[in-house]
Amino acid sequence: MSAARLPRILSSVMFGALALYLILPMLAVLIYSLARRWTATILPDGYTVQYWISALQDPRLFGAFVRSVVLAGATVAIDVLVVVPATYWAYVRNRRIRIIAEMAAVVPFALPWVAIAFGILLLSGRFAPALLGTPLLLMLAYAAVHFPFLYWAVDGAMAAADVVALSEAAETCGATPLQIIRRVVVPNITGGVVSGGILVFASSFGEFALVQMLVGGSFETVPLWSADALRATLGKFPELAVITFTTFMVLFVLSAILVFGTGAQTIRLLPGARAVEQRR
């Protein structure tokens, strides 16, 4: 074996191991959802689609799924409408806002969920008591605690696209602020908005602590249904596997469509990373 081929083989082995590590759990969930009985053997005793049929026909689970999708989608919409203009303004007009935004982005990770939920309840009770226990409060709370994922992705995309230089160039071309945002800024940060939006959607979809503490069982989402299924006397484990796999596939397909659709290849997901490449 030549020395030149060794790194290629090593990288293929590493990639294969990583793919297996990521795929294997989902594969196990899929097999479990289709298993007639799977206890003490390597593979199930037999296969059936009855759990898929019963799960998909369960109106309670379907309702929880729809509520989760709508809630996560609305959270993404609120965050995009608030975070993108604010980040742009912080970049182009007032760099000092960035310090506030960076600090605010750390809060959801620094404080325990109980403290955040209690704070939201206190604030809502004081200034908007009508919102207490409503899905609207939950939506606003989700937008507030999940915005860092979008902020970091958009911030990275703006840095990579050099929106300051592009905005100034557009301004010297005679463009109005609205024309600059619509024709120049947004098309060049789409990758960041999409990747951040997917993260906000995924984290909102899987949120358990806030929904439990802010609205409880009155607005059942998939995580609440899942917890209930686990607690049931005869645990609905196969149905749980069905909804887990379905949720994963929905997010995976959505991510794939958006990422390939917008041409984004590598997007900054964490603070510190700056690389954003656009496929042309």
Place this chain on the structure above:
Amino acid sequence: MSEIVLRDVTKYFGSVHALDGISLEVAPGELVALLGPSGCGKTTLLRSVAGLLQPDSGQILIGGKDVTGMPTRERPIGMVSQSYALFPNMTLRNNIAFPLVVRNVPASEITRRVSELLDLVQLDAQADRYPKQVSAGQQQRTALVRALAPQPDVLLLDEPLSALDALVRHQLRDEIRRIQQAVRTTTIFVTHDQSEAMAIADRVAVMHRGRIEQIARPPELYDRPGTPFSAAFVGSRNALELPVRDGQVSLGSAFAVRPPAGSGIRVVIFFRPEDVEIITDGRGHPATLEVKIFLGATTRLHLVTDVDGKQARIYADVPSRQAASLEPGSTLGIRVDPANVRVFSVEG
């Protein structure tokens, strides 16, 4: 074509005096280069004319109209920045069309104007490519015609050639001059490269510490720098600090000149490497040849000589044929025509 008039333009960044009362007039159709080292205020001045920075005081007039407080988008300008800032999501054609599109110019007029400009810079074949798919030189030409698309009264160029390699830079420098003379747009060109400024500009304004030190036509600036900074910055001159003795300043037998009236006991003198005459018959001021650097038609000699009791290095440019017979380590004589020696009082 419009004139640009700057009156006492001042700008502070915190405690830094970036522009210190700049006054400048650029005649209609003229190309003025702002030349100076990094941090001298040349880009700040250009950005103030563009409206991307607001001066703290002073007035900026374009075509007789006060534009000091006017938003950038309303100023009759076109600008090319150092990074070109082409829009990555648009083809070269759409980049050039952008200033016309945002001004709601009719589509037929946009098509006509864009093909005229593509033709001007010979980019018809690349028109439908994206900026990432063309060379840096093609990006630069696109940025230039995008700035010219709305037929602005004033063109502002902020070091547009600095990101290019030497060969392309020289080609595009000449092309910018050709295009500027063709369209006769009043232009301010910012650069830190003196040869670029000399080659392209009708007049060169040398900037230092937020001030214009001297503004002159290139030959005048080259031959008669008005300040020590201009003399040092333009022409890669030899600079020596010498004492005034018996009303004269001399470097041994190399030259003797009269200092300007009111000079103190020491002065600083400048002379260009090409004005140093090398003598091999034992006359002239003795200097030891340290290094020879071949530059093509000429060779630069690094000479070490005694100046007022201390060793100093002097550079001389001689024809390469003459330099071939000179050996490093040998002692030569140097002489400089006093007419080519510039003398200034020592500052401070």
